[in-house]
Amino acid sequence: MTDHFAFRLLATDGRARRGEITMPRGTIRTPAFMPVGTGGTVKAMYLDQVRELGADIILGNVYHLMLRPGAERVARLGGLHEFARWPHPILTDSGGFQVMSLAGLRKLDETGVVFKSHIDGSEHSLTPERSIEIQGLLDSDIQMQLDECIRLPAERAEIERAMEMSLRWAERCKVAFGDQPGKAMFGIVQGGDVVDLRLRSAEALAALDLKGYAIGGLAVGEPQAVMLSILHETLPAMPEAKPRYLMGVGTPDDIVESVRRGIDMFDCVMPTRAGRHGLAFTRRGKVNLKNARHAEDPRPLDETSSCPAARDYSRAYLHHLVRSDEQLGAMLLTWNNLAYYQSLMADLRDAIERGAFESRAGAIKDEWARGDI
Numbered sequence: 001m002t003d004h005f006a007f008r009l010l011a012t013d014g015r016a017r018r019g020e021i022t023m024p025r026g027t028i029r030t031p032a033f034m035p036v037g038t039g040g041t042v043k044a045m046y047l048d049q050v051r052e053l054g055a056d057i058i059l060g061n062v063y064h065l066m067l068r069p070g071a072e073r074v075a076r077l078g079g080l081h082e083f084a085r086w087p088h089p090i091l092t093d094s095g096g097f098q099v100m101s102l103a104g105l106r107k108l109d110e111t112g113v114v115f116k117s118h119i120d121g122s123e124h125s126l127t128p129e130r131s132i133e134i135q136g137l138l139d140s141d142i143q144m145q146l147d148e149c150i151r152l153p154a155e156r157a158e159i160e161r162a163m164e165m166s167l168r169w170a171e172r173c174k175v176a177f178g179d180q181p182g183k184a185m186f187g188i189v190q191g192g193d194v195v196d197l198r199l200r201s202a203e204a205l206a207a208l209d210l211k212g213y214a215i216g217g218l219a220v221g222e223p224q225a226v227m228l229s230i231l232h233e234t235l236p237a238m239p240e241a242k243p244r245y246l247m248g249v250g251t252p253d254d255i256v257e258s259v260r261r262g263i264d265m266f267d268c269v270m271p272t273r274a275g276r277h278g279l280a281f282t283r284r285g286k287v288n289l290k291n292a293r294h295a296e297d298p299r300p301l302d303e304t305s306s307c308p309a310a311r312d313y314s315r316a317y318l319h320h321l322v323r324s325d326e327q328l329g330a331m332l333l334t335w336n337n338l339a340y341y342q343s344l345m346a347d348l349r350d351a352i353e354r355g356a357f358e359s360r361a362g363a364i365k366d367e368w369a370r371g372d373i
């Protein structure tokens with residue numbers, strides 16, 4: 001066990017990295033996929049199942065938890081790990097991104113943001129200091145700086161303004177976070193699709209000597225080629241010895257291409273959201289269980305899988321559950337999809353250790369490219 005946060009590189013294969021983050025609450029094997037647990041729960045899953053699938057860390061959200069049940073209430077109940085019965089590491093987002101995408105934004109200036117709750121219309125504010133305070137109340141292990149994520153396409157001047165304010169907010173978050181050896185505060189690189197702004201953001205954040213860095217402002221609808229070119233240009237300017245977290249990414253193809261360019265950590269709502277909408281990811285391609293062709297198909301999704309949801313239930317039964325909008329449909333398909341994502345990450349970690357990243361990457365990309373089966 002350790003009382004500090006430490007990242008170690010165990011192997012590399014080209015720019016792809018195999019590493020691990022050790023923290024008091026556990027070790028995070030990278031490349032890592034972090035299931036999104038926005039309101040202190042990974043939707044339609046028991047957290048024991050999430051753990052059994054190989055997840056070392058889950059994500060939480062300042063925005064949702066500050067509105068309901070409230071950060072001070074979670075603190076009074078022992079913090080998020082106690083509240084949700086997840087004793088392993090938790091990373092929390094700072095709330096700015098969710099305010100832009102979910103809330104009614106009332107004001108955004110140097111101080112922070114003022115917004116109306118999407119739940120009951122009540123007015124709230126977030127400053128860099130308050131976001132870090134909330135993440136502390138949640139007892140979060142990896143805390144994200146408050147930042148401003150610009151929607152693309154945008155004018156250079158607008159991207160530059162938001163990037164520079166996010167840098168000033170990173171400094172304020174670092175001061176507010178102080179010195180917490182067993183925890184980490186990550187900076188978030190912004191700069192839109194403008195390479196010189198991306199580099200300025202990466203270099204200024206590196207100078208703050210934070211414990212890890214995220215690449216923000218992507219996975220907001222831009223073409224994959226744009227995302228990958230920004231990674232290719234930005235990652236070399238980021239400290240080798242610190243973990244890199246690409247926020248909101250992505251499909252298996254996105255993940256493979258981002259690992260290839262040097263990303264260590266991922267989050268995406270895709271496997272859980274798709275599961276709730278009847279879409280199953282398998283090693284032989286995607287299966288849309290809403291489709292009538294599955295109505296009498298006795299085969300499971302993947303008889304070779306170790307996940308009961310993939311191995312033990314017929315497509316006919318899954319089709320029935322999805323068509324009847326039964327809770328069990330969302331539960332089984334979410335289980336299957338998270339199992340698929342965690343098995344991809346385990347494959348990639350193993351392939352990098354063996355110096356076989358390229359061949360494994362090609363196989364995963366081909367699997368994903370297959371249409372509906």
Ligand SMILES: Nc1nc2c(CCc3ccccc3)c3nc[nH]c3cc2c(=O)[nH]1
Nearest residue numbers: 059060093097149216217218219247248
């Ligand atoms: N703070 C921040 N978050 C982002 C998220 C949410 C990731 C998240 C973290 C923790 C819980 C849920 C979601 C993005 N998702 C897609 N693209 C994203 C970009 C940003 C970004 O630029 N900044």
